[in-house]
Amino acid sequence: MMTTDATTAATSPLVLVVDDETAIRRFLRTGLEMHGFRVVEAETARQAGELAVMRQPDLVVLDLGLPDADGATVIEALRGWSQAPIIVLSVRKSEAEKVRLLEGGADDYIVKPFGMAELLARARVVLRRAVRQETADxxxxxxxxxxxxxxxxxxxxxxxxxxxxxxxxxxxxxxxxxxxxxxxxxxxxxxxxxxxxxxxxxxxxxxxxxxxxxxxxxxxxxxxxxxxxxxxxxxxxxxxxxxxxxxxxx
Incomplete structure (x- = not known):
């Protein structure tokens, strides 16, 4: 029989973190797991696509500067079949860039550097909205x-x-x-x-x-x-x- 802790872990939101920097992925994993999320990691656009299909994450946290493709390409590919919320991370501060990504399917945008509290707040917002849409509240x-x-x-x-x-x-x-x-x-x-x-x-x-x-x-x-x-x-x-x-x- 599955324990209560195991059941809770299995039903916790799964976050796909996509970033080519090991230190950033470690920072995100540590902070997210401390607050009850499960995490899988990808460092390329190709890995992100494969993991998205295999693991069906509840949320994607996506860096734009990937070695094999621009993050916007990942957003476009995901939006072809998935409605999982996407939060973009980037050093790019251009307002035009934010508009382009939001209209391309991203749910929110955070400029680096950022704090874990900000990311957690944004994550909770987009996840609550996804649940509200599913339950038609x-x-x-x-x-x-x-x-x-x-x-x-x-x-x-x-x-x-x-x-x-x-x-x-x-x-x-x-x-x-x-x-x-x-x-x-x-x-x-x-x-x-x-x-x-x-x-x-x-x-x-x-x-x-x-x-x-x-x-x-x-x-x-x-x-x-x-x-x-x-x-x-x-x-x-x-x-x-x-x-x-x-x-x-x-």
Whole structure:
């Protein structure tokens, strides 16, 4: 009979770490395993593809600078058959690069150097979202704010918030990707599928109207935050607390 510890280990999330630097892989393995994750490692794009097929990881942590291929190629290959969340690690800080990777299928992006606490927080966000999508949990809550996607109801501090259809569509898109960045282009395609290249200024105007409805102080938003030159993120409770709003929201 399997022991409780063995059962827990077998059901812990499996992370595929892809990085050609041994020291980085060791750092990631140690930190992830200390916090209850299982880890398998790859140092090339080819190994990453093989392990992804054989082990079916729950999360992929991917460095872009691989010896046999760019990490973007790995993302494209994985997205051809897998919906496992992908967190990209890179020394590249270009906003255009972040947009390219997020639109190519990455779920989040961390610039090196980074701390283990940051990676763990991002990992929990994308894994929770994956579980929520599988279980079709229709309610997203953060602070005093909640969104019932199934019934199309929004409330703040117990009071109903009335949104226009377009405002709700914008909030819904962010809620589905709760905690992760959605780029301007991704949101434009979601909101204006017939005209996805519409002027992004329309999106900014819509966001301003949405914040006027849902934010305690629209001039200093805490729920839907701007990722400069990239897009927007609906914060999770963990992200809200980390930003220093715990006392104000509880």
């Amino acid at each position: 229709p309610i997203v809550r953060v602070g005093g704010f909640s969104i019932d996607l199934a019934r199309r109801l929004v409330s703040r501090d117990g009071s109903a918030v009335i949104l226009s259809p377009k405002q709700f569509a914008l909030l819904r898109a962010l809620a589905i990707h709760h905690g992760s960045v959605m780029t301007h282009r991704q949101l434009m395609r979601e909101l204006w599928p017939q005209e996805p290249d519409e002027d992004v200024q329309y999106l900014r105007i819509l966001m301003k109207k949405l914040r006027n409805r849902i934010e305690p102080d629209p001039a200093r938003p805490i729920y839907v935050v701007t990722e400069l030159a990239v897009g927007y993120r609906l914060r999770t409770q963990e992200q809200l607390d980390a930003a220093g709003y715990a006392a104000a929201m509880h």
